[in-house]
Structures are given as structure tokens and as C-alpha cells.
Amino acid sequence: MIDGADDRLPERIQTPRLLLRRWQHDEASMLDNLVESNVKHLRPWMPWIKFEPQTVSERVTLIETWTREWEDGGDVVLGTFLDGFAIGSCGLHRRVGPGALDIGYWIADDHTRRGFATEATSALTTTAFGVAGIERVEVHTDEANEASAGVPAKLGFRRDRVIQRAPEAPAESGRLIIWTMAKADWR
Template identity: 25%
Template sequence: MFKHVIDDNIELRLVDMDHSEEMFKSIDSSRKHLRKYLPWVDITKSSDDTKAFIESSKKQYAVNNGFNAGIWYKGEFAGVIGYHDINHSKKEVSIGYWLDEKYIGKGIMTKACREFIDYAFNTLELNRVEIRCAEDNLKSRAIPERLGFTKEGVIRDGELLNHGYVDCVVYGILRREWNR
């Protein structure tokens, strides 16, 4: 199984069926927190739903269209980070992520994003990485801002969430900016 150690406390593991129970428990325990910004939370009702996500992630990986990794903090499942579909012709990708509420504020996601960005530019040889965040999700927005992304604009009604449409802030960074 793919495993990438970031530091003494954080590692990334390619999502696997063995993680479905831990992933579901994490989602379930942070449901109120996560549902505010993630439309799939309410339809994730059992570990079978996380298994379906893992199966689709494995298919995505098999066709070289990106992957999702579980984030482990001090040996415990903490969240997920992944590439949305890679646009190979334009050499760009978008990163999505979520973190169990009890792990927020420890720098975990910033470190995980940094690794995914490095991999996108230095291994996949992409040119652009994008992160989109709900405009009022200040904790999520802080990550691309901390990593030197440029705020490129706002997409009005950019995502339909459980409580209605929200505007999305689009952040981007180019390979030449990341590797300077």
C-alpha cells in the first residue's frame, strides 16, 4: 500500500477498503462541522458509502486521473486529501480536502497540501494547481493563502450545498511560482 511519511506525526496513505470504517466514523463524528461546506456528507450514511467513495478513488487512480489519500495523524485517521480529475492536456488539477473537526488547527492540512502540490509539479509535471473554497470557510481559505496561492476570483453561486448556493473563492498557483 502507498504510504508517504510527512513528519513524525503525519502520513498519507492511498485510500483503501481497510479504511472505510475509520473514515465513516470520522465523517459521522464531524458531521455537523463537515456538512456546512461539503454536499456529500448527508448522503454518507454508512461505511458502505465510504466504500463506494474508495472504489471510485481506486478507479480514478487506475486510469491515471489522480488519487485520494487518507491523512493519518499520530496513527489515527484524520481526514482525506485528493486530486479532482487531472486535466492532462492543460496540465492542471484541483485539490480537495477535509479534516475531522478534532484535528483542525494543528497544521496537518497545510502540510498535506504542500506534499500534494510538490507531487503535482515535480512528479506529475503539471503547470497549475487550483483550490476552491466556500467564501466564508476562512479556515479552508487560509491554507492556499498560507501556501502562496493567488486569489484569482470568486465564482458566484459556485457550489450547491445542503443549505443553498455559496460563492467560491478560486485560488491558483503555477509551477514557476511554486519552485522559485
């Protein structure tokens, strides 16, 4: 982990329609409602959904863990808010080694196909390239997840390679597409 507040990833991003900001510990009930009402939508693709259902107090702990990680210079997990209501979650992760960040996202079922994941990912990419030392941004999508692949494809990410690994969620093929964007190529 990285030392010091200077290494913290951005915690608040305004996009044309969305506010992306860190989940607060008193928003555990909101997160709970959002996840619970989207379990069927998320189960095929999100590895962490296997831990559902979770209690509100477990979600408080989770948000506190995210906060600590962020404070220590690690990943940032951001709620995706539309007109003050949470419609998803996204984040910047330090899982892909030095000089790079990867982006994760999900959007509530009743808000899909309105360009929200693309809008959030575009803003996260711009934000990532504003972080000192970040020269590459990645998005990872399972080959079977056509909806998710549409997001980096639409933003002009390069389909760099496919990695074979064990599937982590029920609908995954195990073939993980690594989409990359170089800082020099970003708009």
C-alpha cells in the same frame, strides 16, 4: 480518462507529521467512524455530506470507486494519517483541465488549527508539480469558508478570481474563490 499506469497520480506522500495515502477497501469502518464523528463539522462545507449517513458497505463501494478512478489515471483520494490514525482526507483532482490539478481537503474537528491542512496541502502541491505536465495547482474555497481560505493563503497561493455558482453545501455563499499556484512560483 487517461490510459496507463504511468499516468497514475502519486498514492503515498510523507510529510513531516502526516502520511497521506490511498484509502484501502478494508478501511471502510475507519472512514465510517471518521466521517460519522465529523458530520456536524463537515455539513456546512462539504457537498457530499448530503449523502450521509452511509453504511459501511456503501463506503467499501466508495473506496473501490476511488481505487478504480486512480487506477485509470484519474483523481487520487488520500487518507490523512497521524501516528497511524486517520484525521482527515484530501486529494488531487483532475477537474480543472489539462496541465493543472486541484487540491481538496478536510481535517477532523478535534485536530483543526494545528497546521495539518496546510502541511498536507503543501506536500500535495509539491507532489502535483512532480507530475509530468502539471504547471498549475488550484485550491477552490467558498468565500464564506474563512478557515479553508486560510490554507492556500498561508501557502502563498494567488487569489486569482471569484466564480459565481449555485451553493453546493449549506453554509456556502456560492462565490467560489479560485486560488492558483504556478509551478515557477512554488518554493
